[in-house]
Amino acid sequence: MPGGNEPRSYYVGMDVGTGSVRAALVDQRGTLLAFADQPINQWEPQFNHHEQSSEDIWAACCVVSKKVVQGVNLHQIRGLGFDATCSLVVLDKQFRPLPVNPEGDSRRNIIMWLDHRAVSQVHRINETKHSVLQYVGGVMSVEMQAPKLLWLKENLRETCWDKAGHFFDLPDFLSWKATGVTARSLCSLVCKWTYSAEKGWDDSFWKMVGLEDLVTDNYSKIGNQVLPPGASLGSGLTPEAAKDLGLPPGIAVAASLIDAHAGGLGVIGADVKGHGLACEGQPVTSRLAVICGTSSCHMGISKNPIFVPGVWGPYFSAMVPGFWLNEGGQSVTGKLIDHMVQGHAAFPELQAKATARGQSVYAYLNSHLDLIKKAQPVGFLTVDLHVWPDFHGNRSPLADLTLKGMVTGLKLSQDLDDLAILYLATVQAIAFGTRLIIEAMESAGHSISTLFLCGGLSKNPLFVQMHADITGLPVVLSQEVESVLVGAAVLGACASGDFASVQVLRLSSKQTYLPAYVAYILVRTKDEETEKEYKLEAMAKMSKVGKVVFPRHEDKRYYDKKYQVFLKLVEHQKEYAAIMKGD
Ligand SMILES: Nc1ncnc2c1ncn2[C@@H]1O[C@H](COP(=O)(O)OP(=O)(O)O)[C@@H](O)[C@H]1O
Numbered sequence: 001m002p003g004g005n006e007p008r009s010y011y012v013g014m015d016v017g018t019g020s021v022r023a024a025l026v027d028q029r030g031t032l033l034a035f036a037d038q039p040i041n042q043w044e045p046q047f048n049h050h051e052q053s054s055e056d057i058w059a060a061c062c063v064v065s066k067k068v069v070q071g072v073n074l075h076q077i078r079g080l081g082f083d084a085t086c087s088l089v090v091l092d093k094q095f096r097p098l099p100v101n102p103e104g105d106s107r108r109n110i111i112m113w114l115d116h117r118a119v120s121q122v123h124r125i126n127e128t129k130h131s132v133l134q135y136v137g138g139v140m141s142v143e144m145q146a147p148k149l150l151w152l153k154e155n156l157r158e159t160c161w162d163k164a165g166h167f168f169d170l171p172d173f174l175s176w177k178a179t180g181v182t183a184r185s186l187c188s189l190v191c192k193w194t195y196s197a198e199k200g201w202d203d204s205f206w207k208m209v210g211l212e213d214l215v216t217d218n219y220s221k222i223g224n225q226v227l228p229p230g231a232s233l234g235s236g237l238t239p240e241a242a243k244d245l246g247l248p249p250g251i252a253v254a255a256s257l258i259d260a261h262a263g264g265l266g267v268i269g270a271d272v273k274g275h276g277l278a279c280e281g282q283p284v285t286s287r288l289a290v291i292c293g294t295s296s297c298h299m300g301i302s303k304n305p306i307f308v309p310g311v312w313g314p315y316f317s318a319m320v321p322g323f324w325l326n327e328g329g330q331s332v333t334g335k336l337i338d339h340m341v342q343g344h345a346a347f348p349e350l351q352a353k354a355t356a357r358g359q360s361v362y363a364y365l366n367s368h369l370d371l372i373k374k375a376q377p378v379g380f381l382t383v384d385l386h387v388w389p390d391f392h393g394n395r396s397p398l399a400d401l402t403l404k405g406m407v408t409g410l411k412l413s414q415d416l417d418d419l420a421i422l423y424l425a426t427v428q429a430i431a432f433g434t435r436l437i438i439e440a441m442e443s444a445g446h447s448i449s450t451l452f453l454c455g456g457l458s459k460n461p462l463f464v465q466m467h468a469d470i471t472g473l474p475v476v477l478s479q480e481v482e483s484v485l486v487g488a489a490v491l492g493a494c495a496s497g498d499f500a501s502v503q504v505l506r507l508s509s510k511q512t513y514l515p516a517y518v519a520y521i522l523v524r525t526k527d528e529e530t531e532k533e534y535k536l537e538a539m540a541k542m543s544k545v546g547k548v549v550f551p552r553h554e555d556k557r558y559y560d561k562k563y564q565v566f567l568k569l570v571e572h573q574k575e576y577a578a579i580m581k582g583d
């Protein structure tokens with residue numbers, strides 16, 4: 001990436017989250033110069049059905065893109081990159097939206113990532129025990145694309161399935177909308193569609209699960225041109241899309257990333273020198289990126305594939321080139337906290353008091369907890385209130401979508417103190433869930449010394465401190481709060497060619513196209529025999545340490561006891577289910 005005082009080049013990053021679209025203008029030093037966000041619609045027409053509109057999302061992209069380039073010399077804008085949630089977009093043969101609902105409402109043509117409609121389909125897919133399943137933690141998640149495709153085929157045959165021309169992962173839909181190129185990103189296909197970077201599609205899987213029609217005409221409906229994230233697509237931004245977005249036609253547009261992967265890329269490589277962190281002297285594989293927003297995604301990398309039961313992956317080069325990725329997850333974290341707080345009897349009082357103080361409800365709750373904790377550490381307020389957080393099933397490491405949420409220790413009172421303590425117990429339950437995921441990853445071979453957090457929940461100091469206290473690991477927060485967006489902008493920068501050219505490296509015996517999005521890969525071959533050593537400078541340049549939150553080890557005994565209770569909760573839940581299932 002050019003440094004020094006060359007004329008400024010600008011790149012636009014677009015991050016499509018669950019609740020909103022965010023855009024950023026970033027310069028060649030990775031400095032975020034402008035930010036804009038725009039809420040997007042979500043429909044929940046029935047329980048476990050979550051839908052969105054690709055046209056609504058694109059319209060929101062156009063709003064935020066125009067905002068961040070206001071007053072900028074458009075000729076200095078060189079590239080555009082997208083990241084998004086892994087939601088399923090359905091279009092007909094003329095690329096028009098198709099309904100994913102029995103009402104036939106084609107506005108709603110997206111099955112969102114957290115949609116759990118395809119339970120029987122994913123159960124049948126997992127019963128096949130097909131070999132591709134070993135690369136998604138052994139059990140395919142209902143949130144991945146194959147179960148949703150099978151649901152559409154079995155439930156909306158005439159109104160959707162037979163008319164469908166294209167099934168996109170949302171990040172790939174956005175890059176298609178910008179360029180007219182239907183190429184897919186290696187990131188989305190490997191992580192959510194069972195595509196292998198080495199072997200491509202596995203015909204036997206699609207035939208075995210009853211989706212043999214996707215194999216015909218060489219997978220044209222789900223993608224047969226696959227590019228590494230950051231690769232430049234076609235001739236760049238089309239004139240039509242340029243007009244929509246308020247950007248110059250022809251600028252480079254990158255093959256995209258899934259949101260969690262962009263977040264992980266944006267934080268995991270930070271230069272931690274001088275912060276007294278164990279990971280300073282350790283390889284990047286000792287770091288775990290946790291992208292915590294509506295959901296939480298735990299991104300750990302390794303030099304060799306590590307198979308962690310119940311944790312997605314291992315995926316090669318899906319986030320950091322040349323490394324294998326395991327992705328743990330909790331389907332609802334921010335969404336769960338919102339659910340518990342907004343559903344409490346004292347929420348109206350909380351809302352009024354927070355508004356009166358000009359604070360978010362979370363800032364108000366955090367200060368209220370400080371008020372009522374008296375002399376004890378705030379975390380001790382939940383000594384007899386415990387939560388099991390799987391209100392939307394367990395993504396990792398139990399990979400059991402039948403699990404439910406649990407709360408024990410409720411009393412008759414429902415005042416603001418009770419709401420604050422329930423909120424605290426929920427935040428702690430999410431941190432205990434992270435601890436369980438880390439334990440599963442470590443018993444399979446990972447060795448994690450430091451957490452790197454980003455996403456909406458990383459702006460909540462209590463959430464961050466509880467993660468440090470409960471995992472016993474230090475938490476690093478980026479200087480740039482919107483690190484996911486910087487990651488997306490760097491995709492665009494790589495596609496523009498302003499960085500070092502795409503590196504094609506020979507990794508041991510096989511040639512692997514490394515994702516272009518890592519701009520600086522200085523490859524030093526020590527000698528013929530040894531592995532190539534990478535120096536991934538882009539990630540160090542992209543993310544600087546903003547703050548480090550250390551665990552309060554003096555409270556360890558208390559949290560170890562709460563963790564024992566936490567594990568008992570799921571044991572008991574399984575016992576209850578067995579009793580009720582029994583005769
Ligand atoms: N400043 C904040 N303090 C506490 N929670 C926050 C804050 N900002 C966002 N959140 C929570 O983070 C979640 C949204 O995460 P975010 O990463 O912004 O969006 P998305 O999940 O759509 O990518 C919501 O549950 C919201 O309540």
Ligand SMILES: O=C(CO)[C@H](O)[C@H](O)COP(=O)(O)O
Pocket residue numbers: 017018019084085086087113143258259260292293294295296297327455
């Ligand atoms: O499965 C995913 C990533 O692999 C989803 O995209 C992610 O869980 C949703 O992200 P967010 O909580 O930020 O909306």
